[in-house]
Amino acid sequence: MEPIAERSSVDLNSDLGESFGGWTMGDDAAMLRLVTSANVACGFHGGDPTTMLATCRSAAENGVTVGAHVSYRDLAGFGRRSMDVPAAELRDELLYQLAALAGMARVADTAVRYVKPHGALYNRIVDDEEQAAAVVEAVAAFDPALPLLGLAGSAVQRAAVDRGLRFVREAFVDRGYRADGTLVPRTQPGALLSDVAAIAARAVRMAADGTVEAVDGTRIAVVADSLCVHGDTPGAVAMAEAVRRSLEDAGIAVEAFV
Numbered sequence: 001m002e003p004i005a006e007r008s009s010v011d012l013n014s015d016l017g018e019s020f021g022g023w024t025m026g027d028d029a030a031m032l033r034l035v036t037s038a039n040v041a042c043g044f045h046g047g048d049p050t051t052m053l054a055t056c057r058s059a060a061e062n063g064v065t066v067g068a069h070v071s072y073r074d075l076a077g078f079g080r081r082s083m084d085v086p087a088a089e090l091r092d093e094l095l096y097q098l099a100a101l102a103g104m105a106r107v108a109d110t111a112v113r114y115v116k117p118h119g120a121l122y123n124r125i126v127d128d129e130e131q132a133a134a135v136v137e138a139v140a141a142f143d144p145a146l147p148l149l150g151l152a153g154s155a156v157q158r159a160a161v162d163r164g165l166r167f168v169r170e171a172f173v174d175r176g177y178r179a180d181g182t183l184v185p186r187t188q189p190g191a192l193l194s195d196v197a198a199i200a201a202r203a204v205r206m207a208a209d210g211t212v213e214a215v216d217g218t219r220i221a222v223v224a225d226s227l228c229v230h231g232d233t234p235g236a237v238a239m240a241e242a243v244r245r246s247l248e249d250a251g252i253a254v255e256a257f258v
Contacts, residue, residue, distance in 0.1 A: 010227055010253075040056065052101060070135075115149065125150070148165050171212065172230075179216050181221075
């Protein structure tokens with residue numbers, strides 16, 4: 001296993017702004033007091049105009065960096081169903097979401113500073129070269145200065161680097177990993193973690209040592225510039241509190257990557 005350089009800081013991000021209409025998802029107010037980057041839903045898997053604007057305002061008030069959490073057009077499935085969207089259509093739908101959130105962010109006296117795909121799209125572009133290229137094309141067309149947040153070693157990382165975009169590597173403190181470094185699908189055992197103390201200790205190992213234990217017990221390398229605590233995970237606030245406290249106790253500053 002390749003040694004990981006000693007780390008002095010790491011970003012802590014969460015998927016937020018995912019409420020829609022009368023349906024509430026997570027405790028965004030509490031999470032925005034703990035994380036350094038907020039992946040704000042853009043209306044295609046969650047979020048609506050009022051929620052988008054309110055989340056951007058709250059992020060600005062808390063000094064949290066705003067990122068666009070773009071998705072397949074899948075409100076009914078919360079963006080977690082893989083879809084065979086033509087590359088050009090996918091690019092255009094991502095541009096639409098970026099433009100919508102950028103407008104709301106401007107009104108809230110902040111700005112979109114990075115892009116993170118959501119759910120099934122995030123997982124699809126780990127291996128799917130065509131859809132990865134569509135995501136990169138959308139970001140580059142909208143603003144080539146925007147970093148793209150995703151899984152290290154993925155097709156989208158290769159496409160981003162080839163296009164000259166900054167790629168920020170992410171790891172998940174509350175999700176199970178397979179031995180190949182990919183996430184355990186949510187339909188399989190071990191996909192979601194719930195032990196707060198174990199998650200906090202895992203986050204420190206990810207940041208400090210660059211390793212994580214996979215579901216089969218093997219220890220694998222992870223390279224993470226940003227750690228994610230999902231806002232819709234049960235007990236997300238307690239997890240985020242424990243993760244942040246444990247990182248800081250270990251001498252690792254929690255800072256936004258942009």
